[in-house]
Amino acid sequence: MDYEIYDLGNVTLQGGATIRDCKLAYKTFGTLNAAKDNAIVYPTWYSGQHDANEWLVGPGMALDPAKYFIIIPNMLGNGLSSSPSNTPEPYNGPRFPNVTAYDNVKVQHRLVTEKFGISKLPLVTGWSMGALQTFHWGAMFPDMVERIAPFCGSAKCSRHNFVFLEGVKAALTADAAFKGGWYDTKPAIGLRAMARVYAGWGFSQDFYRAELDIKTLGFSSLEDFLVAFWEGFFLPKDANNLLTMLWTWQRGDISANEIYGGDFVKALGAIKAKAYVMPGATDLYFPPADSEFEVAHMPNAKFIPIPSIWGHFAGGPGTNPVDVKFLDDKLKELLAS
Amino acid sequence: MDYEIYDLGNVTLQGGATIRDCKLAYKTFGTLNAAKDNAIVYPTWYSGQHDANEWLVGPGMALDPAKYFIIIPNMLGNGLSSSPSNTPEPYNGPRFPNVTAYDNVKVQHRLVTEKFGISKLPLVTGWSMGALQTFHWGAMFPDMVERIAPFCGSAKCSRHNFVFLEGVKAALTADAAFKGGWYDTKPAIGLRAMARVYAGWGFSQDFYRAELDIKTLGFSSLEDFLVAFWEGFFLPKDANNLLTMLWTWQRGDISANEIYGGDFVKALGAIKAKAYVMPGATDLYFPPADSEFEVAHMPNAKFIPIPSIWGHFAGGPGTNPVDVKFLDDKLKELLAS
Numbered sequence: 001m002d003y004e005i006y007d008l009g010n011v012t013l014q015g016g017a018t019i020r021d022c023k024l025a026y027k028t029f030g031t032l033n034a035a036k037d038n039a040i041v042y043p044t045w046y047s048g049q050h051d052a053n054e055w056l057v058g059p060g061m062a063l064d065p066a067k068y069f070i071i072i073p074n075m076l077g078n079g080l081s082s083s084p085s086n087t088p089e090p091y092n093g094p095r096f097p098n099v100t101a102y103d104n105v106k107v108q109h110r111l112v113t114e115k116f117g118i119s120k121l122p123l124v125t126g127w128s129m130g131a132l133q134t135f136h137w138g139a140m141f142p143d144m145v146e147r148i149a150p151f152c153g154s155a156k157c158s159r160h161n162f163v164f165l166e167g168v169k170a171a172l173t174a175d176a177a178f179k180g181g182w183y184d185t186k187p188a189i190g191l192r193a194m195a196r197v198y199a200g201w202g203f204s205q206d207f208y209r210a211e212l213d214i215k216t217l218g219f220s221s222l223e224d225f226l227v228a229f230w231e232g233f234f235l236p237k238d239a240n241n242l243l244t245m246l247w248t249w250q251r252g253d254i255s256a257n258e259i260y261g262g263d264f265v266k267a268l269g270a271i272k273a274k275a276y277v278m279p280g281a282t283d284l285y286f287p288p289a290d291s292e293f294e295v296a297h298m299p300n301a302k303f304i305p306i307p308s309i310w311g312h313f314a315g316g317p318g319t320n321p322v323d324v325k326f327l328d329d330k331l332k333e334l335l336a337s
Numbered sequence: 338m339d340y341e342i343y344d345l346g347n348v349t350l351q352g353g354a355t356i357r358d359c360k361l362a363y364k365t366f367g368t369l370n371a372a373k374d375n376a377i378v379y380p381t382w383y384s385g386q387h388d389a390n391e392w393l394v395g396p397g398m399a400l401d402p403a404k405y406f407i408i409i410p411n412m413l414g415n416g417l418s419s420s421p422s423n424t425p426e427p428y429n430g431p432r433f434p435n436v437t438a439y440d441n442v443k444v445q446h447r448l449v450t451e452k453f454g455i456s457k458l459p460l461v462t463g464w465s466m467g468a469l470q471t472f473h474w475g476a477m478f479p480d481m482v483e484r485i486a487p488f489c490g491s492a493k494c495s496r497h498n499f500v501f502l503e504g505v506k507a508a509l510t511a512d513a514a515f516k517g518g519w520y521d522t523k524p525a526i527g528l529r530a531m532a533r534v535y536a537g538w539g540f541s542q543d544f545y546r547a548e549l550d551i552k553t554l555g556f557s558s559l560e561d562f563l564v565a566f567w568e569g570f571f572l573p574k575d576a577n578n579l580l581t582m583l584w585t586w587q588r589g590d591i592s593a594n595e596i597y598g599g600d601f602v603k604a605l606g607a608i609k610a611k612a613y614v615m616p617g618a619t620d621l622y623f624p625p626a627d628s629e630f631e632v633a634h635m636p637n638a639k640f641i642p643i644p645s646i647w648g649h650f651a652g653g654p655g656t657n658p659v660d661v662k663f664l665d666d667k668l669k670e671l672l673a674s
Binding site: 158159160162163164166167168169170171173174175176177189190192193196197198199200201203204205206207208209211222226284285287289290 | 495496497499500501503504506507508510511512513514526527529530533534535536537538540541542543544545546548559563621622624626627
């Protein structure tokens with residue numbers, strides 16, 4: 001096991017359910033300094049676990065363990081933190097409660113403060129749903145978070161993004177083997193269908209036109225890319241876990257809580273952190289226009305699109321070295337400021 | 338019955354199968370003049386039938402029945418022309434053969450020449466897969482077609498478009514009730530899943546951001562739009578028919594025939610017709626960049642994006658009056674030239 005567990009005890013969620021004996025799985029890199037002011041929080045993305053974040057951490061990189069104490073908390077529902085797949089009865093499987101990004105960041109905040117005694121964070125950053133959690137950190141703890149760098153993500157799930165996810169969900173659950181979440185063997189047809197739906201969204205039209213799946217990623221054909229990359233990606237994952245995280249994503253909204261009462265512009269305005277908001281220029285489900293709106297309502301934010309034809313994958317997970325370099329440079333610039 | 342049937346007899350397809358007693362359903366508007374030089378061919382789109390094309394036909398419009406003889410041929414597989422749903426054994430249901438756009442235009446050409454004795458067409462036009470057939474008319478019969486106006490479509494299915502359709506197909510067929518096409522009752526869960534997948538593609542991010550589903554189209558909520566518009570659209574349709582047309586779409590390519598032997602640029606270059614190629618500026622599956630490539634390789638073509646946030650629906654089916662006016666004006670301009 002290459003990660004730690006923080007025992008949260010009983011966690012009552014925004015929706016009213018309580019996860020008893022709730023677990024937060026996390027991994028750290030580097031050492032927390034004596035002043036406790038060198039920690040970076042770097043949450044995970046949809047279906048990813050901490051190891052799928054490590055491409056942005058390393059010697060000489062912005063997230064250098066020699067300099068920073070980097071904490072990667074696993075999202076609730078991702079199979080390592082409390083999830084449908086690892087929670088005992090009666091809250092197991094499809095009975096696992098709905099979890100919001102707010103709930104996630106609240107337990108992450110407990111880890112950071114209770115376990116490590118940290119009161120200032122020089123940076124929170126993340127890709128995709130990691131960006132959603134990054135925005136939440138900025139809005140929920142404006143006096144604690146000095147910088148945020150959300151990339152290829154948003155502070156609120158857009159209506160279009162919601163619809164895209166409805167398609168993903170419908171494809172997964174159309175498989176009779178899903179059985180309303182009470183499957184014994186995994187709903188493989190649904191997972192494969194979901195993967196094929198996702199394939200059109202994950203990379204851009206330009207990416208496919210340039211045949212980067214073959215020419216850069218080395219797959220032998222488009223169909224090979226769909227099977228080996230996409231189906232291969234989703235098949236090992238638990239369907240209920242995927243649906244839990246999908247629900248979290250669809251309801252993502254930094255203002256959907258008692259602090260901001262649904263006032264999205266107010267919540268954006270409350271983010272004091274110096275922010276680099278970095279959408280992928282060709283991202284089909286987090287289009288730059290949504291980031292521009294966010295930046296326009298944040299007091300200390302810069303809009304920095306990633307000039308890439310890799311669509312959503314401009315931001316991860318380390319798939320394209322050119323984009324990684326761009327992101328890493330921007331993170332260095334932000335951390336130095 | 339508001340349409341006619343042209344009996345094609347036995348039609349041997351590109352793929353080698355023969356549809357015996359093949360039927361081409363069509364509807365006409367207006368009167369063919371004595372010179373037989375006032376006919377416009379206006380093919381149907383994915384899952385649409387001739388009545389779903391009529392929004393672009395009318396008095397005072399470019400396609401004015403007082404002036405032109407407008408022929409709307411129904412695509413093979415669309416439920417009116419020979420299709421999985423109406424073909425007798427043994428070629429019924431999932432055994433209905435694969436049909437290409439080339440096959441479609443070949444039988445349409447027979448209707449136009451054999452039945453009506455037409456040798457010149459002032460215009461061929463169409464939306465989406467109708468645009469695909471329009472391009473085929475231009476490439477297959479360059480001396481016959483004087484003008485083409487393909488809108489929100491392409492001369493060749495792009496790799497990204499292919500992937501989008503893989504997602505649609507996977508969602509539909511994930512339903513166990515589909516039974517490999519041998520269903521007795523329709524696979525409603527699959528049809529609904531397919532509809533939800535399609536919903537994210539059909540309209541643009543900007544459309545959903547502006548809430549035009551509610552504010553302009555009058556649906557009561559986003560979920561109401563997904564159920565009433567999208568699921569309501571696909572549920573009445575036959576799954577095998579949808580898959581036949583989807584196959585046609587995915588293999589669409591004006592050069593995939595004995596004339597051009599797969600040389601796409603050569604096929605584009607052979608289109609003599611004066612062409613207005615009109616993509617939707619925010620179309621997610623026929624992005625303008627593909628149209629630009631086509632126009633760059635056509636000798637007599639103009640690239641005219643439809644300035645609209647309605648995504649693919651900028652081109653039909655009459656959903657947005659502003660876009661209809663734009664299209665109609667351009668068709669008038671093209672016909673007058």
